[in-house]
Each structure stands twice: as C-alpha cells, then as structure tokens.
Amino acid sequence: MEKRHRILLIIALVLLPVLAYFHLTIGQIQLSSADFYNAVFNYSDSETAQLLVREFRLPRLIMAIVAGSSLAIAGMLMQTLFNNPLAGPYVLGINSGASLAVALGTLSGISMFSSNIGLIGLALIGALVFGFIVLGFSLFVRNSLSLLLVGIMIGSFTSAITSLLQTISSADSLKVFTIWGMGSLQQVELSQIGIITVFFILGIFFSFFLIKPLNALVLGENASLLLGVPVKNLRIIIIVITALLAGLVTAFCGPIAFVGLAIPNLCKMLFKTQQHLVLLLGNILLGALFLISCDILVQGLEPFILVPINVITSIVGAPFVIFIILKRLA
C-alpha cells in the first residue's frame, strides 16, 4: 500500500469517531456525556435522556455506519464486476424486488404489513427472492454484461408493477409505501442492531477474500480466467455478498439513494488505485462517513423542516455522479 493511501485511510479512520460524536449530540434535545455513559452502562428506562440515547441516537448512528459502508461496498463490487462506474448496488434488480414486496404488502391494505416488522420482513423476502432469481440468471448468462442487462430489465419490470399497484391503491396505503421509499435510518430498533451487525461483519469479512480476484477482474473476464480466477464462481459470490449487504440495508432502512453509486467512484478518484484492498477499506470508511454526515444534516434541519435521508443523499450525490460522468467523457 502506498503512503498516500495509508494517510488517507488513517484520516478517514480518525474522522469516524469525530463525526459519530457530532451525530450523537447534534439532535435537538441536549444530552450530556453522563447520559451517554449511563445509557450504556447504568441504564434506567425512566430517564428520558437515557431512553433517547439507547432507543434513538445509538441505533441511528450504528445504522448510518452499517448502511453507508454496506452500500459503498456493494457498489464497489458491482462497479468492478460490470466494469461500469455507473453500476450501483441496486443495478441487479434486488432492490426492486424488495420494493415490490413492500409495495404488495402495504398496498394490500393488511395493516400487519405496514408495521415496522412487517416492512422489514417483506423487504427481506423480496430481496432474497430476487437475489435467487438473479443468481439463477448468472448461472446461464455467458458474460457479466448480459447479467447487467438482465438486472436492469428486472428492475424496470418490477418498477412497472409497483407503479401499477400504486395507481390502484388508496391514499393511506400509498402514503406508507411512499414514505418507506424515502428511506430512513430511524426505523431500526435497538433489538435488531445485533443481527444487523452480525451480517454486516460477515459481509465485510467475505469481501476481503474477494480482493485478489477483484484485482485481476479489472483486466477483463477472459484475462482473469486465464490468470486462473474462477470467474463464474466469483460472479456468484459477488452477487451473494451484494444481495446480503444491499438487501440488509433496504430491509431496515428502505432504499437509500446514491451512496452505493457515488462513494465507490469517490474512492477511485481519491485513492487513484485499482488495488481493491485500499478500495475496500476506503469504501467502508467513506461510505460510513458520508451517510453519517448526511444524517447530521437531517438532524440539523429538524427544527425547521423534517427531511427524509434520501433527499440529502440525492442532493449531494446527484451532482457528484454528474461530475463523474462528465469527467469520464472528457
């Protein structure tokens, strides 16, 4: 690893607790460090301040880190697999599957499906089912480009069905679905953080084993094969990890836009390398930093206006993606 990479990664690592601190304390209600300490070690649920820390601030922070990192990693995997800087974690259509499941559930009018646990369950099932569908296709397609096209078509198809569902539903159900689609880091419960963290760590863990084949993959699929990389198996593992990470985030947060698209590109530009060890670490850190920053902004705006997280990630992310496109065409 180059010196430049080391320095940047260390800076990012140091920034993480700094931004985390801001994230925990910028909320409208003032909390003291005693509140934080007690919330973790001497918890008493009758104290509103501690309650806020445990039930609201901590889950929100952890979710921001997990979601930001996961989406960035997934985006990186997709961009290397398809050799396309505009590929994001949702490009395989897995997210569309989660969306469709949630749409079917909320627009069915059955109140169970609109509940916190209902939405999570639906999104997970949707992501899983579509993950398998995409996996199935990946066994038959000749190359990754075909798979990309299949994914995009799946995405279009499910979008069309979701639109249809929206037109025939009542205003109330529609509102639930629409709000889910805006993304939220606040729906996650403290009790769910445990399992989320486990799968997050699993996803990262297995991603490390992909570093070597990903490095070779930049040469193209044929060249990788000739270097002994089992491309077909690699494709499968990448899809599984992407589905796991992106599906996890979508299930607990709804679809969060632009992070998976912008951050991997930012990393490439910042680190100027194709070395996936550096890129992986970079995406983990920068993804988390980015989403925490966006959520700090959301909290900062709270006294004036309640803004969904997607609004912020889009406002920041979209211009950046345009910038990437322009730079590439230059």
Add this chain to the structure above:
Amino acid sequence: MKWKSPILFFSLLIAVACGSNSTYKKTISKEGKIIEFAEHFELIQDSGFVRLHILDAENKSIKFKAVLAKKVPSSLPKDYVFIQTPVKRMIALSSTHIGMLSKLEGINSVVGVSNQNYLDNKELIDRTKSGKAIELGDEGMIPMESIVRSQAELIVFSDFGNPFPHAAQLTKLGFTILPNVDWREEQPLGKAEWIKLYGYLIGKEKESIKIFNSIKEKYLELKQEMKLVSKRPSVISGNLIGDIWYAPNGKSYNAQLISDAGGEYVYAKTEGTGSIMRSMEQILSENRSTKFWINPGFKSKQEITVYNPKLKLVPAFQNNQVYCYSARMNYFWEMSAVEPHLVLEDLILIFHPELAKKKTFNFYSRIN
C-alpha cells in the same frame, strides 16, 4: 282605551306569528344567509330559489355556484348551475356525506358509493348489496361508465384540490359535480352545519335546520360547562407515519374539540393549516407529562407496538391512557362530523369523567 285593543291584538298576533317562525327567522340574516358557523359553504335565500356557494378550501373564494329550486328559475344567475330539488339520485363518495344523509333519513337517495368496506350504515350496505347503489371504487379510479350506469343526478365528492376525474365529459352528459369541502371546516359546529346542504338538496330543509339547531344547543351547552373547568388535562393526538408524527395544528377541528371538551392540547399554540410534523424525539421530550393520547388510529396496544415499537415509549401509552374511535371506525367516520356533541361527550368522559353525565362512550373506547 278602545284604540289600545287592536294594537294589543295585532302585537300579540305578530308576536305569535314571529314566535312560530322564530326558528326560521333566527337563521336568516339580513342578506338571507342560512349558515351560521360553516366557513366553506353558503346557502342564501333568494326570490324563488336558494343559492349555494362552495368556497375554496384555501382562499375561500367561491369555486362552485348552484341554484337549488324545484323548477328552473326564469332568470338563472350567470355561472350558476341549476340543481333541481329534491335530488332523488345522488352519488355520495365520502363517509361524512353518508352520515349526514342518514341523519336526514335520506339514504334512499344514494345510488353510488366509493367502497362498501368503508360503510357502516346498514341501510346503505343493503342498498349496495341489492344493487340499488353501485360501488364505484376509489376516487381516482372511478370508471366513467359506472357513473353513467348509476343514473345519478348529482355527484358529491370531497374536494382536496384536484378536479374530479372526467369532470368535463360528465358535465356534458348532464351530471352535476358538487365539490364538498366539509373536511376543511375547523369549527366542529361548522362541519356539522353541512347537514343543511343535504337538507336543501333532498327537500328536507326544515328537518336539517331543526336537527342542526338541536345539535348546536347540546354542543354549546357542553362547551359552556367545560369552560368553567379550571383543571385541564394535557392531550396529544395523532401518530407516526414513517419517522414523522403528524398531529393536528392548534386551530384545527380536532384541537377545538379537545379544547371545548376541557382538555389542554399540547400543540394548541401552533398555527397554520394542515398537520404539524414532529420527530419522535420531539414527541417524547415534549410529552413527558401529557396525560392522554387520543386518535392513534389503532385498535389495541399490541397493534400499536407492532406498528412501531418506539411508540410504547410514549408515557400516556405506558399509563394506559390511550383512546380511539377504533372500535367502530366506519361508524365514527360517518357520524362524528354531523354529531360533534356526541364526540364532545366522549372526550369529556375521557378528560373529566366525574363531570360526564353519560358514563358510556358513543364512539371512543380505551385502547388496551
């Protein structure tokens, strides 16, 4: 002394004559207006017909003008639609419309409803089942053919700002489309007063006035009693959708009901139209000592917890002081608008049970 008797006689005569028409006279102001409280419609007695004005929800400009009469008047004022009364076939798309018609025993004039699942009125459910009234679907999706099939004279829909679908074609075919803005009324009596609209439409003017006056008296009586109460418990209303808690603003219909029932609405000092939005953190910190939580929109504490586990942190929830009309939701949506005095009774029973005359609920129940 001889000239005193005729004067006395005529005075008495006039007094009696005025007395019998006292109800009618009280409701007609100098300009012939029939409406006291409602701010979004006007009924004005003119020579030989009644003018109906529906006022825009936001700026109160007149957006719909109609003339109600048994026959087309010789000179129909410009831009006024003629509605021949009594209307015998009407499409009523919202619950409030149905509730008001039922109070007037005018359900037999309903030939179209939105969705049978939202109905509570038994007579109307039977009519829908037997085909006398057609199920038309949600407003955005009503097929024109269904409307034509209903052979309605009048379509009453809740106007939230968007025009009724296919309005131009339907008007050409002879349907009259009446925008109902009762949802916008902030005064409970103003909302209930819309019963007069239906009264005038279906030829039961006097009944509608009589019914409204009775409701008005009962309501104002209760309100006056509660004005004298000094200890007012704090109340929060509304619920989360996603991350945002939507609560009525301080001037709204719900806020007024709470206040008239002797409650202290926590957000009584907010301004503006529409709901106010709060984050869950704000709700928790601003309602640490709020006694009651009304209108969460669910039937049980279990449902609420499943919906969003964070809601069980609301102190009123933990103290079992959550109340809602969820036992019979459709019934509430149909009748609460036209019977605000019954809603007031319920709220008084919640906030000041020791002062309530009736010890049973009309609409509400405690959420367990």
Add this chain to the structure above:
Amino acid sequence: MIEFKNTQIGYQQPLLFIDELNLNSGEIHVLIGANGKGKTTLLKSINGLQALVSGQIEIDHRLTSALNHKDLSNLVAFVSSKFDGIEHLKVYDYIALGRTPYTNLFGRLSSEDHIQIQHAINTLGIDYLSDKLTTEISDGERQLCSIARAMAQETPIITLDEPTAFLDYANRVKVLNILKSLATDQQKCIVLSSHDIDICLEMNLPILYIDSNSNHLIKTNTTSKSLLIQHCFGM
C-alpha cells in the same frame, strides 16, 4: 510441450484440422492464415477457453479437457493484440497481476514474485515505465508491458494473438525479436498469430500456416513468400 492428435478446432463445426503436431519448449511458431480460418480459435483452444470439436490437445502430457482454469494458468499465458490501459493502474502493478496464480489468498506479493516481475521488466527493457500509469504510455509500450505480464506469469507456454497488429515497424521488429529470445533463452514455447509475413520470413521464424483448400494446419520452414501466399490465400 503442446501435442495435437487428430485435432479439429472450431465451434460446432470444425474449422481447422491438425492431424499431428508437436510444439516444443524453446521453439517459436508463427500462425499464418487468411481471416476467419481459425487462428484465434486455435489459440483459444490451447488457452482452454474453447472446447475442441474432436481430437485432443495435450499440454505437458496432460489433456486440456482435463485441466481447469487454475491448472492452465500455470501452463499458458496469453497476450491479446491490444491493451488500452486501465485508469489508475501502474505499469508495475499491471505486470504484477501476472503473478496471480502464485500469490496467496489476499494477493500479497512475495519477494519471489517481485523477483519474477523485475526479471520480466528487465527482459523487456521497460524499467523506465515501471512507475508510469498504463494509460499514460504509448500503444507499443503497452504491448511490451503485456508481454512482460505474460512473462511474469512464469508459464512454459505463451500464446499471443496478433501481438504486432497495432505497432509500428520498429516495434514489430523489437517485439518479434524479444519473443524469439524468450523461446531460445528462456526455453519457452511461444505460439503467436500474425499477418506480418515479411518480417517473419526475414527473421526465419518457423511458420504454421493454414492451407486455404484443406483447412489443415501445416508446419513449414519455408522462406518463400509466394509459396506461403499461394497456400494460405490461393493467390
């Protein structure tokens, strides 16, 4: 090193026939033939990317049909006709990718790997390019890097598909000379396809040509251009 027996090269239908042919270490062979006659397909078949219609190829006495991609990566390295460079990828790192079959699970380069990479760089004479980005050098330089990468892969066989197609005259000669010395000095088995009949004949390189009538692959040491053209193109 490479043994063909009754081999039929092609997709569903046979394109090219090789009755019996041995290509040994320390030898360089140039594949010559008209377009579409199966040169690329032959190279793909040796590389293991294309199955045979019938017959067999043995590499180092092992049937290619029995070898998986991992095995083949230790035996055959491939150079394509053009490398466009990859952004942010340095020349050294690009050549280092040739070591993929040998590095550990995380791709860490050992000192042996570095030795091999440097050896390849030195042989190709491109030490001055090491720190440059693959996108910042010329086509000719990139081609040399590709060959270096194939060398770093430390395989007994190197196959190249028209490696000189996009090079200027000087670079063509340079590349062919390097390949010739890789065969003689490093004892590699080099097989390349080319349309540079003139240069190959001048350098006396052994030719494998595809007869345009019989579609058979025939080995020859001829230096007669006219004869070669006659057989390959029927002119």
